[in-house]
Amino acid sequence: MQEYKLYIDGKFCDAEGGKTADSINPATEEPWAKIARAGRVDTQRAIAAARKAFDEGPWRRMSQADRAKILNQIAAGLEAKSQEIAAIETQDSGGTIRKTAGDMMFGAAQLKYFAEMAEKLPLMEEIQVPQFPAQSKNYLQREAIGVCGQIIPWNFPLMMAVWKLGPALATGNTVVLKPATDTPCSALELAKIIDASDLPKGVVNVIHGSGAECGEEICTSPLIDKVAFTGSTEVGRRIQQLAAGTIKKVTLELGGKSANIILDDADLDMAIDGSLFGCFFHQGQACESGTRLFVSEAKHDEIVARLVERTKTLTIGDPLDFNSAQGPLISARQRETVLGYIKSGVDEGAKVAVGGKRPEGLPKGYYVEPTILTDVKNSMKVAQEEIFGPVLVVIKYKNIDDAIRMANDSIYGLGGAVWSKDKEKATVVAKQMRTGTVWINDYHLLSVAAPFGGYKQSGIGREFGMEGILEYTEVKHIHVDQVDNRAAKFWYGALFGA
Numbered sequence: 001m002q003e004y005k006l007y008i009d010g011k012f013c014d015a016e017g018g019k020t021a022d023s024i025n026p027a028t029e030e031p032w033a034k035i036a037r038a039g040r041v042d043t044q045r046a047i048a049a050a051r052k053a054f055d056e057g058p059w060r061r062m063s064q065a066d067r068a069k070i071l072n073q074i075a076a077g078l079e080a081k082s083q084e085i086a087a088i089e090t091q092d093s094g095g096t097i098r099k100t101a102g103d104m105m106f107g108a109a110q111l112k113y114f115a116e117m118a119e120k121l122p123l124m125e126e127i128q129v130p131q132f133p134a135q136s137k138n139y140l141q142r143e144a145i146g147v148c149g150q151i152i153p154w155n156f157p158l159m160m161a162v163w164k165l166g167p168a169l170a171t172g173n174t175v176v177l178k179p180a181t182d183t184p185c186s187a188l189e190l191a192k193i194i195d196a197s198d199l200p201k202g203v204v205n206v207i208h209g210s211g212a213e214c215g216e217e218i219c220t221s222p223l224i225d226k227v228a229f230t231g232s233t234e235v236g237r238r239i240q241q242l243a244a245g246t247i248k249k250v251t252l253e254l255g256g257k258s259a260n261i262i263l264d265d266a267d268l269d270m271a272i273d274g275s276l277f278g279c280f281f282h283q284g285q286a287c288e289s290g291t292r293l294f295v296s297e298a299k300h301d302e303i304v305a306r307l308v309e310r311t312k313t314l315t316i317g318d319p320l321d322f323n324s325a326q327g328p329l330i331s332a333r334q335r336e337t338v339l340g341y342i343k344s345g346v347d348e349g350a351k352v353a354v355g356g357k358r359p360e361g362l363p364k365g366y367y368v369e370p371t372i373l374t375d376v377k378n379s380m381k382v383a384q385e386e387i388f389g390p391v392l393v394v395i396k397y398k399n400i401d402d403a404i405r406m407a408n409d410s411i412y413g414l415g416g417a418v419w420s421k422d423k424e425k426a427t428v429v430a431k432q433m434r435t436g437t438v439w440i441n442d443y444h445l446l447s448v449a450a451p452f453g454g455y456k457q458s459g460i461g462r463e464f465g466m467e468g469i470l471e472y473t474e475v476k477h478i479h480v481d482q483v484d485n486r487a488a489k490f491w492y493g494a495l496f497g498a
């Protein structure tokens with residue numbers, strides 16, 4: 001069995017009391033790795049190391065070019081080990097090797113982008129202000145926020161670690177990273193790469209442990225300046241409450257129930273496969289998944305028939321096999337949640353067009369068939385709540401305004417798509433969708449240069465792009481007096497009199 005330790009202050013170490021936990025392979029239901037399991041005391045050690053590295057270490061004082069060099073070293077290390085880590089992540093998370101191999105490639109490319117941004121970041125700029133009450137020069141100085149607690153989910157373990165570490169490091173922060181309890185291994189592999197780089201000790205610390213203990217310690221510690229969280233809206237709400245005690249900066253990347261609208265003039269070959277990719281990629285366990293499909297009454301039957309036909313071609317099975325399109329879900333609990341949602345849809349009047357149950361011939365593993373529900377109303381639970389599994393609900397619209405109204409009738413606003421041969425018409429629809437990202441004739445493609453994040457209860461703040469990087473900075477205003485003359489400073493009269 002593979003073994004992992006915690007990474008604290010530049011050392012791989014056991015947890016207090018030698019505690020460990022097994023990681024279960026979702027495809028076999030067997031333990032495949034043993035990982036040191038941190039509690040509050042280990043978390044406090046990691047936080048103290050990050051604090052010391054920030055306050056006393058060289059990292060935040062280094063030149064932007066030097067920081068970029070180290071980020072590029074880490075990116076190269078990830079590239080070199082990408083196949084190995086992809087296989088590890090597949091065993092840890094159940095994500096197909098097709099998906100995890102892509103994640104490693106994107107992860108390395110994204111780190112390179114953050115390195116590039118580290119060099120380009122305008123850390124000091126002069127701004128023009130009205131010359132009232134007196135002549136002055138004014139500068140904005142951007143600085144690292146300090147120690148960042150980063151808490152991430154299990155669906156894209158390595159990529160989520162990169163999305164969090166990249167901007168934090170590019171701007172000179174130090175970090176305590178807590179991967180999800182079920183999927184710590186690829187982040188701990190990344191810690192090995194980081195350890196082999198020139199990054200000063202204590203700048204990145206990676207701990208494995210529960211949200212209740214380690215996560216809550218991170219959110220309440222007075223030594224932490226910012227919490228960056230990706231996960232469910234429910235936990236995000238709790239994190240915001242916990243962080244309020246010490247007024248930490250908080251960014252939240254939360255859940256979604258994204259709308260995917262096929263207009264009548266869409267290229268259906270592309271829209272059918274794109275909509276299935278939008279929902280069933282990674283078994284529907286992506287926050288931005290297009291889980292609500294809106295089709296016109298006129299095209300409904302044709303589109304559903306074609307969706308069902310294509311869904312039947314998807315191979316479900318061993319995620320390490322490159323031929324598998326669908327692997328297992330993360331856990332037995334998640335599988336039961338998903339099956340429970342399918343039942344609730346049927347109880348409310350939906351029909352199962354395809355899938356709907358555990359696949360035959362796979363007695364082991366947390367698999368659920370890719371499922372399409374029709375006769376769904378946007379008010380049903382399956383259309384309002386995030387299922388986080390391979391369940392696509394199809395909803396009929398009367399006209400475009402009706403589709404937009406229903407698309408926006410959600411507490412979430414993370415992703416979405418519009419399919420049409422007329423890209424201008426699609427753009428008009430996209431502009432009316434209250435959501436952070438809209439794809440036109442595509443899905444899931446995120447650009448590292450464009451901000452990603454949610455409207456409404458899908459989150460606060462952005463990742464990626466300059467907006468995402470600036471989330472890791474404080475901005476300081478420096479006012480330099482140009483009057484140089486006590487007598488001319490009439491505003492001191494407010495204290496001393498005329």
Ligand code: NAD
Binds near residue numbers: 153154230236288458
């Ligand atoms: P989760 O909210 O259950 O857990 C996420 C992380 O929070 C884990 O590391 C967990 O240990 C930790 N945590 C749990 N309770 C905590 C607490 N009380 N205090 C501090 N930390 C705590 O989410 P998950 O099930 O791992 O991931 C799925 C969710 O993540 C979905 O809702 C999905 O939409 C969301 N997600 C969002 C994005 C995005 O960018 N918006 C990306 C990926 C996933």
